[in-house]
Amino acid sequence: MTRQNIVVGLDVGTTKVCAVVAGLRDSGPDMLGLGISPSTGLRKGIVINIDATVDSIKEAVKKAESSAGVRIKSVSVGISGGHIRGFDSSGAVGIRGKEVSPSDVRRAIDSAKTVYIPLDRELLHAVPAEFTLDGQDGITDPVGMSGVRLEAGVHIVTAAVSPMQNLLKCCGKAGLEVAEVVFNPLASAHAVLTKEEKSAGTILIDLGGGTTDIVLFKDGGLRYASAIGVGGNHFTNDLAVGLHVTMNEAEKLKKEVGAAYEDIVPSSEEIQITQAGGQRRTLPRKYLAEILQPRCEEMLDLLKGEIKKCGGYGNAICGVVLIGGASLLTGFGEMAEVVLGLPVRTGAPGHVKGLAVVSEGPAYAAGVGLATYGQEPEPGKAEADAMHSVFSRVTDLVRDIFRHADHFHLNNRKEGGVLCLKSRR
Ligand SMILES: Nc1ncnc2c1ncn2[C@@H]1O[C@H](COP(=O)(O)OP(=O)(O)OP(=O)(O)O)[C@@H](O)[C@H]1O
Ligand SMILES: [Mg+2]
Known part of the structure; x- marks a missing residue:
């Protein structure tokens, strides 16, 4: 492994900040370190307190540094929240030679990116969806094909300027360079969706603490991106209000x-709760489900609306993949399957090696995806790596060499033609 193979993803979430250090090798990503800290400076995915967010970032990065034995200078940071918008755009160019070259593809994408973006919004991604060559549509890779007119269809993702600048400010104040800003679920998709799922059509839903992000992948590309301002914290809040308990107790009970x-929930099951004043009470466990069910129904109704909006019912052949901590609520996946009327599975970056807690947890999908975003490894590719144990030993060796090495600043990372905004500070 060389220095360039170390990458760091920073997921600044509403409930936690998570820094994931990954080592990239031919066989797939290897997680080298993880740092998590509680997050108190965000609301619904947006920074509302700079100092608190900076402290959380510093803490998570420090933990990740000591866990991986590297110094972190640069990160790929994720952004989400209700201010994210996505829309389709297209652009066409004439082919200079007889065959489509990579530069023709770039020009077509650049032309599709030439759209009016209001001053208070910033272009985050222009993800190629499909190409049309001389009227023939549905082309995913036109390079080498003969034609005269190339048209690129892209999905544009924009973010509001101020949440973006505040996030970058927090990273800067925490002493970090930002190599890229990536819409969180785009990075998560890289970590949890297989090539087949992206191609056949899949909706990825990230149920976080304060936000829920929705993206649709079809024919290998991003087709829809949106976010709504509800998340697992609403469940906690409902329990706190309904049971007259503190937020901490409600979180634990949930x-x-x-x-x-x-x-x-079997009717006979009983639970013990401690109310805000310290009184202990015994309640049927069903009572918690009675409080949570309407909120789950409301959330799933909103998601159903989003799925309808993006044409998911005709396009998501592989159904829905749920990630994010709130997706762990007992029974949520089953309920989602019934209400949404689509197959549902819980996603986790299971293909990564190194740290079991990361690979098993749907809440770490964004962190892993941000670290490995723009790199080739796909879920499932590295599974059958017989050399794993040998590599693990080598990793330990290399880790020692890196112990005092600075993290290499990665620039210009691109995934399958995904163009990422270079951070504006
Ligand atoms: N086992 C569990 N059962 C139910 N909810 C859970 C469980 N584990 C975590 N959660 C909830 O998941 C939420 C946090 O999820 P996650 O870590 O994905 O959010 P985040 O990335 O910090 O926030 P966001 O993406 O909204 O900015 C919290 O509301 C937490 O209570
Ligand atoms: Mg999140």
Whole structure:
């Protein structure tokens, strides 16, 4: 492994900041370190307190540094929140030679990117969806084909300027360079969706603490991107209000004994709760599900609306993949399958090696995706790597060499033609 193979993803979420250090090798990404800190400076995915966010970032980065044995200088940071918008655009160019060259493709994409973007918004991504050559549509890679007129269809993702600048400011104040800003679910998709899922059509839903991001992939490209300002914290809040308990107690109850709908909880089950004043009470566990069910229904209704909006019912052949911590609520996946009327699976970056906690947790998909975004490895590619144990030993060796090495600043990372905005500070 060389110095250039170390990459760092920074997921600044509403409930946690997560820094993932990855080592990239031919066989797939290897997670070298992880740092997590509680996040208190964000609301609904947007920075509302700079100092608190800087402290959380510093803490997560410091933990990741000592866990991986590297110094982190540069990160690929994720952004999400209700201010993210996506829309389709297209642009056409004449072919200079007889065959389409990579530069023709770039020109066509650049032409599709020439759209009016209001001053208060910033272009985040222009993801190629499909190409049309002399009227023949549905082409994913036109390079080498003969033709006269090349048209590129791209999905443009924009972010509001101020949340973006505040996020960059926080990274800067925490002493980090930002190599890229990536819409979180785009990075997560890189970590959890297979090539087949992206090609046949899949909706990826990231249920975080304060936001829920939705993206549709079809024919290998991004077709729809959106975010709504609801997340797992609403469940916690409902329990705190409904049971008269503190937010901490509500959070604990939700994770340990919460359930998305009443029918999955046996009537005989009882639980103990500690109310805000310190009184202990015994309640039927079903009571928690009674509080949570309407909120889950409301959230799934909103998601259903988003799926309809993006044409997901005709296009998402592979159904829905759920990630994010809130997707872990007992029974949520089953309920989603019924309400949304699509097959649902929980996604996790299971193909990565190194840290079990990362590869098993849907809440770490964004962190892993941000670290490995723009790199080739696809889920499933590295599974059958018989050399894994040998590499693991080599990793330990290399890690020692890196112990005092600075993290290499990665610039110009691109994935399959995805153009990423260079950070504006
Ligand atoms: N086992 C669990 N059961 C239910 N909810 C859970 C569980 N584990 C985590 N959560 C919830 O997941 C949410 C946090 O998810 P995640 O870590 O993906 O959010 P985030 O990235 O910090 O926030 P966001 O993406 O909204 O900015 C919290 O509301 C937390 O209570
Ligand atoms: Mg998140």
